[in-house]
Amino acid sequence: MIELNNERCLIAGGGTVAYRKVCSMLEFGAVVTVVSPEFCPELLKLAEQVNTPDKYCAATSDDRGSVENFADYSGCLTLVKRRVQPQDIVSAFVVIMATDDEKVNHEMAELCRQQRILVNVVDVKADCGFYFPAIIKDKEVVISVSTGGQSPVLAGTIKRNIESHLGRSYGDIAERMGELREQIKAQIDGEEERKKAFQQMVRSLLDES
Ligand SMILES: C[C@@]1(CC(=O)O)c2cc3[nH]c(cc4nc(cc5[nH]c(cc(n2)[C@H]1CCC(=O)O)[C@@](C)(CC(=O)O)[C@@H]5CCC(=O)O)C(CC(=O)O)=C4CCC(=O)O)c(CCC(=O)O)c3CC(=O)O
Ligand SMILES: NC(=O)C1=CN([C@@H]2O[C@H](COP(=O)(O)OP(=O)(O)OC[C@H]3O[C@@H](n4cnc5c(N)ncnc54)[C@H](O)[C@@H]3O)[C@@H](O)[C@H]2O)C=CC1
CATH class of the missing domain: 3.40.50.720 (NAD(P)-binding Rossmann-like Domain)
Structure with missing residues (x-):
């Protein structure tokens, strides 16, 4: 990006x-x-x-x-x-x-x-x-589809396919993760532990949404 x-x-x-x-x-x-x-x-x-x-x-x-x-x-x-x-x-x-x-x-x-x-x-x-790819944008979350210039219509079709399966606001979830990220980085030492904490947070935010 x-x-x-x-x-x-x-x-x-x-x-x-x-x-x-x-x-x-x-x-x-x-x-x-x-x-x-x-x-x-x-x-x-x-x-x-x-x-x-x-x-x-x-x-x-x-x-x-x-x-x-x-x-x-x-x-x-x-x-x-x-x-x-x-x-x-x-x-x-x-x-x-x-x-x-x-x-x-x-x-x-x-x-x-x-x-x-x-x-x-x-x-x-x-x-x-x-x-230009075909783009789905939800706040800071961006999904972009390219066919390397081979078929813009296919890129648009894939985009609409993905869009119809998304079903929730990943933009809101990313925003929340962004807020929590700095806190977690300050609180938890060690990359592995931090990664686990982030994975858990994403799971629970997804469950809530
Ligand atoms: C290489 C690229 C360069 C660029 O534009 O960045 C390019 C090039 C060309 N497009 C052409 C035609 C059409 N393009 C569209 C539509 C889109 N074109 C987009 C991107 C791209 N188009 C890049 C490659 C993307 C990839 O990797 O696949 C999308 C994804 C994004 C956007 O435009 O923002 C958007 C769909 C968005 C969506 O649906 O969400 C339609 C359909 C329509 O208009 O509804 C047609 C008519 C049908 C047809 O001809 O296929 C022509 C021939 C012109 C002529 O005949 O003179 C060229 C020139 C060439 O191929 O050399
Ligand atoms: N990449 C893509 O996604 C696609 C590309 N195309 C291609 O894009 C081109 C434009 O398509 P449209 O917007 O439909 O055409 P259009 O004919 O509606 O617009 C062309 C514009 O260019 C302007 N123009 C002409 N000469 C100019 C100059 N010297 N300086 C500044 N502006 C000038 C005209 O005033 C007009 O506003 C075409 O060549 C078409 O084949 C078509 C479909 C999709």
């Missing part, structure tokens, strides 16, 4: 595929900027929801120049209405190319690779430095 909290993510393209990637990145706390001449209704609606008045960070804009100067807002979404430019990748931690223009996607991916920026290209598996 890569820590994405507060990391800058640039997404080029404003269609439904970009929208899906935006949702994933926001869920993991990234600071997301989407650059595209057009945005699908889902993205426009999401930008309105995310950028509430007390957590205001951005509006849509026609002319914002390079995105490198944007303030660092946690989990916020900025929509920039124009074509993507090479300088947009400056200071990005991760770049997702989700336009419907293969050439632009490929050229920007090449630039990212040269600058050692992590890149995902939605229309060409071979250009990806990483793939």
Whole structure:
């Protein structure tokens, strides 16, 4: 798992595929900027929801120049209405190319690779430095399914299969274990003993839930 909290993510393209990637990145706390001449209704609606008045960070804009100067807002979404430019990748931690223009996607991916920026290209598996898995997220518990790019539909199907069998909130249990973990580490010496205590706690939390 890569820590994405507060990391800058640039997404080029404003269609439904970009929208899906935006949702994933926001869920993991990234600071997301989407650059595209057009945005699908889902993205426009999401930008309105995310950028509430007390957590205001951005509006849509026609002319914002390079995105490198944007303030660092946690989990916020900025929509920039124009074509993507090479300088947009400056200071990005991760770049997702989700336009419907293969050439632009490929050229920007090449630039990212040269600058050692992590890149995902939605229309060409071979250009990806990483793939998006199908994700189940419950608080800090994350289950991710990948088929190594062979079949996204299979990844989604496996995810829904697992989801239908989960039946309880592992997120709550992890949260409780996280609270107890420090206490136990301070109280019990010896790795084996600690491990046994953790196993017992997990069992009883699972029984309670
Ligand atoms: C390599 C990867 C790169 C990446 O996107 O990270 C990639 C690549 C490509 N996808 C394509 C098509 C589709 N992708 C989906 C759906 C999803 N795609 C996702 C991930 C990935 N897709 C990565 C590999 C993941 C793995 O390891 O399996 C998921 C899991 C996660 C997410 O998107 O967040 C999400 C399911 C989430 C869920 O259900 O929960 C659907 C179905 C739909 O839209 O409903 C279709 C249409 C059906 C089809 O074509 O199969 C095409 C052809 C484009 C074209 O034809 O031009 C390429 C390009 C290529 O294969 O080279
Ligand atoms: N990886 C995946 O999960 C999937 C990938 N795809 C592929 O993803 C790509 C995008 O799909 P959709 O979102 O459905 O397409 P779309 O046509 O709805 O959206 C494309 C977006 O790119 C924008 N765009 C075009 N040129 C641009 C530029 N130079 N700079 C910035 N933005 C630009 C357009 O304004 C539009 O908002 C397609 O190539 C499709 O084949 C399709 C399905 C799933």
